[in-house]
Amino acid sequence: MWLPLTRVEGLPLLGGAGRYRVPLRTGNGLLMEIEYPAGVGSPEHQHDHDSFIYLLSGHVRGTVAGQECELRAGETLLHPRGVRHSVEAVVTSRWLEFKSPPDLPVA
Numbered sequence: 001m002w003l004p005l006t007r008v009e010g011l012p013l014l015g016g017a018g019r020y021r022v023p024l025r026t027g028n029g030l031l032m033e034i035e036y037p038a039g040v041g042s043p044e045h046q047h048d049h050d051s052f053i054y055l056l057s058g059h060v061r062g063t064v065a066g067q068e069c070e071l072r073a074g075e076t077l078l079h080p081r082g083v084r085h086s087v088e089a090v091v092t093s094r095w096l097e098f099k100s101p102p103d104l105p106v107a
Helices: none
Strands: 003-005 018-025 031-037 041-045 050-064 065-070 076-079 083-102
Touching: 041 050, 065 076
Parallel strands: none
Antiparallel strands: 003 018, 018 031, 031 083, 041 083, 050 065, 050 076, 050 083
């Protein structure tokens, strides 16, 4: 079941809302599927967990520790714990995000 995603780390998403679902959760990790429409993004923020990203479809751009980056379908990225990062969907984009330890977003 897809749920609305409107905030990340207490901050509102920019440019609209996304959606997410949780296909798997264990005591050590959480697998989320996230989708942002074109133009939707998260403001710069950080987490108390590591996030491993695998882009299923689309094209996103953002920053990790002040460095600009872009991902296209099939590419991966790490958002390390405590490191500031942001993301914006250039086109409608969908990705898998594994968080360890597990932490759900505030929708």
